[in-house]
Amino acid sequence: MSEENENIQFQLTDExxxxxxxxxxxxxxxxxxKLLDEFHYADIAEILDELNLEQAVYVIKLLDSERTxxxxxxxxxxxREKVLKNLSAKEIAEEVEELDTDDAADIIxxxxxxxxxxxxxxxxxxxxxxxxxxxxxxxxxxxxxxxAKELVKVYETWTVAGCMRRIRGQAEEVTRVHSIYVVNKExxxxxxxxxxxxxxxxxxxxxxxxxxxxxxxxxVHDDVEEVAKVMAKYDLEAIPVVDRNQILLGRITIDDxxxxxxxxxxxxxxxxxxxTGDVEADDSILELTRAxxxxxxxxxxxxxxxxxxxxxxxxxxxxxxxxxxxFTPLIAAMAGNVGVQSSxxxxxxxxxxxxxxxxxxxxxxxxxLAALNGIILAIFLFLFIWAFEGELNTxxxxxxxxxxxxxxxxxxxxxxxxxxxxxxxxxxxxxxxxITTSNDILGILLYFWIAKMILGI
Amino acid sequence: MSEENENIQFQLTDExxxxxxxxxxxxxxxxxxKLLDEFHYADIAEILDELNLEQAVYVIKLLDSERTxxxxxxxxxxxREKVLKNLSAKEIAEEVEELDTDDAADIIxxxxxxxxxxxxxxxxxxxxxxxxxxxxxxxxxxxxxxxAKELVKVYETWTVAGCMRRIRGQAEEVTRVHSIYVVNKExxxxxxxxxxxxxxxxxxxxxxxxxxxxxxxxxVHDDVEEVAKVMAKYDLEAIPVVDRNQILLGRITIDDxxxxxxxxxxxxxxxxxxxTGDVEADDSILELTRAxxxxxxxxxxxxxxxxxxxxxxxxxxxxxxxxxxxFTPLIAAMAGNVGVQSSxxxxxxxxxxxxxxxxxxxxxxxxxLAALNGIILAIFLFLFIWAFEGELNTxxxxxxxxxxxxxxxxxxxxxxxxxxxxxxxxxxxxxxxxITTSNDILGILLYFWIAKMILGI
Numbered sequence: 038m039s040e041e042n043e044n045i046q047f048q049l050t051d052e053x054x055x056x057x058x059x060x061x062x063x064x065x066x067x068x069x070x071k072l073l074d075e076f077h078y079a080d081i082a083e084i085l086d087e088l089n090l091e092q093a094v095y096v097i098k099l100l101d102s103e104r105t106x107x108x109x110x111x112x113x114x115x116x117r118e119k120v121l122k123n124l125s126a127k128e129i130a131e132e133v134e135e136l137d138t139d140d141a142a143d144i145i146x147x148x149x150x151x152x153x154x155x156x157x158x159x160x161x162x163x164x165x166x167x168x169x170x171x172x173x174x175x176x177x178x179x180x181x182x183x184x185a186k187e188l189v190k191v192y193e194t195w196t197v198a199g200c201m202r203r204i205r206g207q208a209e210e211v212t213r214v215h216s217i218y219v220v221n222k223e224x225x226x227x228x229x230x231x232x233x234x235x236x237x238x239x240x241x242x243x244x245x246x247x248x249x250x251x252x253x254x255x256x257v258h259d260d261v262e263e264v265a266k267v268m269a270k271y272d273l274e275a276i277p278v279v280d281r282n283q284i285l286l287g288r289i290t291i292d293d294x295x296x297x298x299x300x301x302x303x304x305x306x307x308x309x310x311x312x313t314g315d316v317e318a319d320d321s322i323l324e325l326t327r328a329x330x331x332x333x334x335x336x337x338x339x340x341x342x343x344x345x346x347x348x349x350x351x352x353x354x355x356x357x358x359x360x361x362x363x364f365t366p367l368i369a370a371m372a373g374n375v376g377v378q379s380s381x382x383x384x385x386x387x388x389x390x391x392x393x394x395x396x397x398x399x400x401x402x403x404x405x406l407a408a409l410n411g412i413i414l415a416i417f418l419f420l421f422i423w424a425f426e427g428e429l430n431t432x433x434x435x436x437x438x439x440x441x442x443x444x445x446x447x448x449x450x451x452x453x454x455x456x457x458x459x460x461x462x463x464x465x466x467x468x469x470x471x472i473t474t475s476n477d478i479l480g481i482l483l484y485f486w487i488a489k490m491i492l493g494i
Numbered sequence: 495m496s497e498e499n500e501n502i503q504f505q506l507t508d509e510x511x512x513x514x515x516x517x518x519x520x521x522x523x524x525x526x527x528k529l530l531d532e533f534h535y536a537d538i539a540e541i542l543d544e545l546n547l548e549q550a551v552y553v554i555k556l557l558d559s560e561r562t563x564x565x566x567x568x569x570x571x572x573x574r575e576k577v578l579k580n581l582s583a584k585e586i587a588e589e590v591e592e593l594d595t596d597d598a599a600d601i602i603x604x605x606x607x608x609x610x611x612x613x614x615x616x617x618x619x620x621x622x623x624x625x626x627x628x629x630x631x632x633x634x635x636x637x638x639x640x641x642a643k644e645l646v647k648v649y650e651t652w653t654v655a656g657c658m659r660r661i662r663g664q665a666e667e668v669t670r671v672h673s674i675y676v677v678n679k680e681x682x683x684x685x686x687x688x689x690x691x692x693x694x695x696x697x698x699x700x701x702x703x704x705x706x707x708x709x710x711x712x713x714v715h716d717d718v719e720e721v722a723k724v725m726a727k728y729d730l731e732a733i734p735v736v737d738r739n740q741i742l743l744g745r746i747t748i749d750d751x752x753x754x755x756x757x758x759x760x761x762x763x764x765x766x767x768x769x770t771g772d773v774e775a776d777d778s779i780l781e782l783t784r785a786x787x788x789x790x791x792x793x794x795x796x797x798x799x800x801x802x803x804x805x806x807x808x809x810x811x812x813x814x815x816x817x818x819x820x821f822t823p824l825i826a827a828m829a830g831n832v833g834v835q836s837s838x839x840x841x842x843x844x845x846x847x848x849x850x851x852x853x854x855x856x857x858x859x860x861x862x863l864a865a866l867n868g869i870i871l872a873i874f875l876f877l878f879i880w881a882f883e884g885e886l887n888t889x890x891x892x893x894x895x896x897x898x899x900x901x902x903x904x905x906x907x908x909x910x911x912x913x914x915x916x917x918x919x920x921x922x923x924x925x926x927x928x929i930t931t932s933n934d935i936l937g938i939l940l941y942f943w944i945a946k947m948i949l950g951i
Contacts, residue, residue: 079727086848113848205694214690232689233671237662269756270536272749274731291748292729295755299726302759303842309766310838310925311831318843318856322863329835330867336831337871340824341878347820362819363804366826367797370934373827374768374793374927378786381767385760386775391570399775406779410787414794421798468767470831477827 047080054087061092066099078104082111090116094123106135109144115320118147126152130159138165139185139293142172172287180264181257183297184278184287189217191244193227198240215275218285219248225283228252254279257286262301265294266390304465305388309381311336311470332470339474343369343481350485353494360426361488364435365481371414371439372446372480373473379403379450380467387458388465396455400448407447411440434491441487442480449476504537511544518549523556535561539568547573551580563592566601572777575604583609587616595622596642596750599629629744637721638714640754641735641744646674648701650684655697672732675742676705683734683742685709711736714743719758722751723847761922762845766838768793768927789927796931800826800938807942810951817883818945821892822938828871828896829903829937830930836860836907837925844915845922853912857905864904868897891948898944899937906933 060069073081073096081100085093085108097105097120109117109132121129121144129148133141133156145153153173160166168186175181191200204217217230228248238247254277255264268276274291304315311332316324343365353361383399386392392399415436422432450472454464517526530538530553538557542550542565554562554577566574566589578586578601586605590598590613602610610630617623625643632638648657661674674687685705695704711734712721725733731748761772768789773781800822810818840856843849849856872893879889907929911921 077728079729201693214688231671232693236658236689236693269752271534272536274748291731291752295726295748295752298752298755298759299846302755302763303846306759306763306766306842307838309763310834312835312838316839317846318839318849322859322866325839325863326866329863330870332835333828333831333867333871334874336827337824337875340821340827341875343823343827344820347823348817351816359808360805363801364797366800366804366822366934366938367794369823369826370793370797370800370830370931371790373830374790374930377767378769378789381764381769382773382775382782385763389756389760389774392775402779406782406786409779409783410790413787414790417791418794418798473831474827477823481823 047076047083049080049083049087054084057084057096058088058092061088061095069096069099073100078107079111082108085120086113086116090119090123093120097124098128102131103135106132106140110136110140113317113319114147117144121148126155127159129156130161133160133169134162134165137185137187138168138172138287139183141165141169142182143177145169146173146177175257178261179257180255180259180261180278180289181286183261183264183293184257184289186287188277188285188288189214190285191217191219191230193219193221193243193245193248195244196240197235197238197242197244197247200244201235201240215288215290216277218252218277218288219244220285224285226252226254226277226279226285229277252277255289256281261297264289265297265301268294269298301388305384305468308465309377309384309468335474336470339470339477342478346478346482346485350489353485353489358431358492358494360422360428360431361435361485365484367418368439368442368480368484369477372442372476375407375410375443375446376450376472376476377468379407379447380454380464380472383451383454384464384468387454392455396452399451399455403447403451404444407444408440411443414443415439430492434488435484437491438484438487442483445483446476446480449479504533504540506537506540506544511541514541514553515545515549518545518552526553526556530557535564536568539565542577543570543573547576547580550577554581555585559588560592563589563597567593567597570774570776571604574601578605583612584616586613587618590617590626591619591622594642594644595625595629595744596640598622598626599639600634602626603630603634632714635718636714637712637716637718637735637746638743640718640721640750641714641746643744645734645742645745646671647742648674648676648687650676650678650700650702650705652701653697654692654695654699654701654704657701658692658697672745672747673734675709675734675745676701677742681742682740683709683711683736686734709734712746713738718754721746722754722758725751726755758845762841762925765920765922766834766841766925792931793927796927796934799935803935803939803942807946810942810946815888815949815951817879817885817888818892818942822941824875825896825899825937825941826934829899829933832864832867832900832903833907833929833933834925836864836904837911837921837929840908840911841921841925844911849912853909856908856912860904860908861901864901865897868900871900872896887949891945892941894948895941895944899940902940903933903937906936 056072057069060072085096088096093116097108109120112120133144136144145156148156157166157170160169172181172184172186189204191204195203214232217232217235218226219228219230221227228250229252230244230247230249234247253267253271253273255267257278257280264276268291275288277285278287278289279285307313312328313331314328316328347362347365383392418439419432419436422435423429426432453472454467457467458464513529514526517529542553545553550573554565566577569577590601593601602613605613614623614627617626629638629643646661648661652660671689674689674692675683676685676687678684685707686709687701687704687706691704710724710728710730712724714735714737721733725748732745734742735744735746736742764770769785770788771785773785804819804822840849875896876889876893879892880886883889910929911924914924915921
């Protein structure tokens, strides 16, 4: 029973890494085999991600390609790229032979152009080679780029018994049989069956009597995000992919969609934090700088804008109005926060497809919401300034401006992502420093302008 | 073939809603049936989410409980709650009878305490009732709260042929057969089989010869996020749930995990934007205020803090140093942005389990990164101020302060989530207004302090 515990209880400890490193240094292949053979390939990938390149390549060359192909798929993309650089075209082709077509195509597509051809030329299985070449032709952001050619297909004219016999061969090649796709003699998808249906059915029944014709499918050129939405909405675990003539080309499984959803969520999250380009904490300082600096630069330009505005109001620097300048960080912060809140909820709603109703009704709702929040906050701020400074007029001017700034920030935060979305631009870019920065500047401008009017200076 | 297009091509149009509303008003049940019977239950749920309560209840009462039970599961939680309020305990029990145990338990757990018992009492199937009652006892954030009792189970002593015969009955009750779990006579989980293995095997083989003993499983009290990580890491589509004596209790399927991952991502995204409590764009203004106002209030308090600091430096308000005050929004924005960038990448790394190495090495890396970014930005700012104001000293003072502020902001952004995580607090709260606000204040304080030193005033 102890064996069963391994996967769940796998812990990547320093001791474990040190043991692996020691065995590699000693070239103690026997002990290394004994140690690593216990682990799941996903765990070995975690270990390799901690080793240096030379050590990782050593382990990859030591183990069977049946295992290393799976390990390679689980490695960090950066590390995989480096490891592959250290393998010959022949060695990569051996790994690729062991992989399903979708994973095989993914690995090959990560290689430089010239190596791609060299690796493909080395693949021995002609059918596998042809299928991978077909998959490489699709854009990676489409259903074609995500699908695998491995699937179980039966013809509508078969019987259950004949079907069971015939699919045995196909099923051996397919890691997981989610659905059995039923095609007519032109290879057009006409429905599906589950293995369960087949097992529960009587052996003399015809497939055409059992087939569920109401099958979901996607077109090979559909966007992966669209595919993910369909699969999540209808709780599908696999979906067949067809061309525009309804010819069955492949299938996409839910585990690939889980990855798409996670990457999507990670990307949006980073975008909201002002980070672009799918970086990780472990990436190099240069990569992280490239991902972060442009947004910081935007913030800097925004700050300079705020400076220019304040300098324009320098004339206010007389008497009690000086206090206005001390509240600019507060105004900028509130404008930024409200803008991010409003845009985040719209961006999320758009991603989950539950933003309905007209733009106007959204804006009216956000205006009411921002006004409510703004007034509550302004009352608090008014009481503070009045108590602290004893200046009724100044307190009033700052508080009223705050309400106006919050309402405008909320409206911009609502409008911008809706506008971008309508224009076909990813609205997620609106949640980050973009909205904060523009709201900062506009907020400060509005603030001085309104306060000046109220104070009559 | 046209039928197959429906699900993918379903469009929620105003015309469609109006037609449904018209049929309801006319009580034209025949046409309503004809229209709705074409749609997938997930699509009908989308339609119902657009209707008013009375209309939605009308449709629910019209359709078969076999369909409405699935529709109910797909409704917005708020709408489901309202619809259920309008159904009798008997009617809810009928819906529940049609659902798998996990969904049934979810629906019942959403009801008020007193109704829960009334509904359970009305469930006719005694086994279903007992299983639901068992599931209701588990915390919803644990594996027990997510699992279903429906699974296909065989004993290790059976043969393939006997197994096929015996599982036919079980499989009929299980919507999707991912894996067949093999138990010993004490009901302890000892391994698994796939339907594919069974089909490929010879009928006289013993199950104990086919069983894969290296099966992943989770404990019934494990946290759902932990379960999601395990399933995503090992690409599992279903995982068995056991108690601490290894007795097989249920199974969790990947579609539930997809929901957990999405909710988790949505929650983190909202947290980063300063929104708590899992709200949607369509929620009421009051609900949205409750989710947003506390964070805005935090920002307000931070702004007041910045005001107090600036007032403390009021003495600087002489001559050329006045310009320092005009750059406070810039300093605050940069401190906030850098803090959010650093914390977001750590929070994400922690969520994906790929933050390794010591806290110190993280901090050193972030310091170098922030210094690099800070110096680049500071050079730009220096040149701008020098060119615009012609004040070398002031330009130097502001630029040097900016570098210091950025480094400190980066360090805080890195340290806080790591610290919270170590304390067992969700580090995601560190990415939102919390880090922005504290960095704003600290940044401004540091800025004035350093600038004052450099300018010698």
